[in-house]
Amino acid sequence: MRSLRSGFSLASALTGLATLGALLAGATAPARAADAPLRDLAAAKGKIIGSAVNPAKLTGTYGDIAGREFNSVTPDNAMKWESVEPSRGTFNWAPADQVVAFATAHGQQVRGHTLVWHSQNPGWLANGTWTPAQLSTVLQDHITAEVGRYKGRIAAWDVVNEAFNEDGTYRSSIWSNGLGQDYIANALTWARAADPGAKLYINDYNVEGVNAKSTALYNLVRSLKERGVPIDGVGLQAHLILGQVPSSLQQNIQRFADLGVDVAITELDVRMQLPSTAAKLTQQAADYKAVMDACVAVSRCTGVTVWGFTDSDSWVPDVFDGYGAATPYDESFTPKPAYRALAGSLGGGTTEPPGDGCTAVYSVVNQWNSGFTGQVRISCSGGALSSWRAGWTFGAGQRITQSWNANCTQSGTAVTCSNASYNGTVPDGSSVTFGFNGSWSGSNPVPVVTLS
Structure with a gap:
């Protein structure tokens, strides 16, 4: 760390x-890795334990841990629009293909991330002048190309990412401004046509507990279901701050499940103000356990994905000044108390090893x-x-x-x-x-x- x-x-x-x-x-x-890998413990409970991964690092110790401990992987950036389609109609599949090939070799699922987002769009798209008809065609073409390429190889797609503001209103973006709110329904429909077997999700942050933003997401999902729009799940990102796991997390997961959709924790990390201390690591372990416990308690919670498993690969220090140490492994790939807390929640041993x-x-x-x-x-x-x-x-x-x-x-x-x-x-x-x-x-x- x-x-x-x-x-x-x-x-x-x-x-x-x-x-x-x-x-x-x-x-x-510190605590060593559990006797059984996290993926075996999770599979025994019918759950996913995943990690976002950087395709350029999937070798050596990093690759060994990614393959051994997780039964699902999410490309960190390799499937985002600016990476995949840097110029219109010209695609760069190589990094995304690396992740899919790694997953195939290690018996893992892949979570596709993400098709429609307000951020990390290429300049030609973000700075273009589009009529609604043109923008709709661009979006449909992109979704059809990307989902179609990986048809049958992606378990679930984060089709739409971060559609809401904190107060529950729709976020202003190229999509909502250019196409109106139905861009979400259309994107889901096009994704279903491109791969009928993939689960389709809407993904967002600060929606882990019951609040205005999560309620707006809840109302959208309910409306989409009533309209017959294909929607299979909701992703709760869970970029959390130490000691601030929402007390209503399990209740919130359950209310989405009661709508008839799956729920996934898609981007879990728990950041702390540096320097790290033993007390902070203990609290972090309790936070990781609380999230996994909430997921285990709800049958339609498919599992938990951490947003990078090692502090050396975490986005947190670059975005939140003075914060870090957010993942289950330190920078030297040594498992932290958070790792053992995840194992314990999944039924693994919680006592310290010899x-x-x-x-x-x-x-x-x-x-x-x-x-x-x-x-x-x-x-x-x-x-x-x-x-x-x-x-x-x-x-x-x-x-x-x-x-x-x-x-x-x-x-x-x-x-x-x-x-x-x-x-x-x-x-x-x-x-x-x-x-x-x-x-x-x-x-x-x-x-x-x-x-x-």
Whole structure:
């Protein structure tokens, strides 16, 4: 997590490095991943557990977790209009195809996101001058092309995204201004024609509890059902603030379900004001659990999708100044208490796994002009490990060039090291050490290691 990065500059002094490890506090191991992946726990309850994913990152540790833990994936941006149709009639399917291929290879569903939105539209569309007839044709052509391309491969589409203002009035957009409110019914109808088997949703934010905005959405869905317009579900985005899960969440899910539609939590994250603390992470875990509990309690709630599973991939810090740490995994891909809370809500074990008494300490043992040798010592006292993985985030562009006694990989600033075949077992009262060479420039701050 961003808040767990620790600064300790060595640029001005190279002496005393042998004792540096004694100056650094170890990082107590957090909850490790559940014994069963989240997707297995969710499937046992007939639910979806999904994540938004970046197609460019679906390799290495990121891809491993995305494939192992989730039974559904949503492209973060790859299916939005500006990505798919950057110029009229010219399509770029490659990133979206990557996500669909990944899902197919990993036995996952795909949630298509999104066909009709006021944002992230290409310039030719947003800045064009259109008659209602022309704009209607443009919209129908786009929906037909995109939904048709993935016919039979997309479980559900967020057809219309964010149609309402906070007070329940319709949002001013190219669609509502140019076509009137029936753009929603038309978009759903065209999507159904392009793929009769896909579930069709309307998706919005700040509609998780009973309020003016969610009531407007409720009234729209009821009207569409009465008119015979194809509508299968409602997506509640759930971009939440720490400690602010609406008390009426389950009631709200149920009232939509009572209309005869499915409900999905489509973009869950719980942001906190940085720095992160143990108390905030505990509250965050309770918030994640409250959302999943509400979904599990309503049979027509299909499941929960998190909007990115790792803090290194979260949109929150770029949009909400001073906030972050919003997802179930930290930036080093270590599961946070929120992960275990999701597992517990889905019926997984809630007790901490063996190894809770184990810590990891990072130290620099030698340093020269452009390089350094580092080591991590994993020690157990009151716990034990049968296998281990240590992770950290470099704060100044350092790169690992070689490692020993561990299998180390680096993706951007995030480093993950797992045990070798001969040193995975760390009994109570024992320790193991692994080392690495790396490069640095300017400064070499010491990170905090998380152990899983």
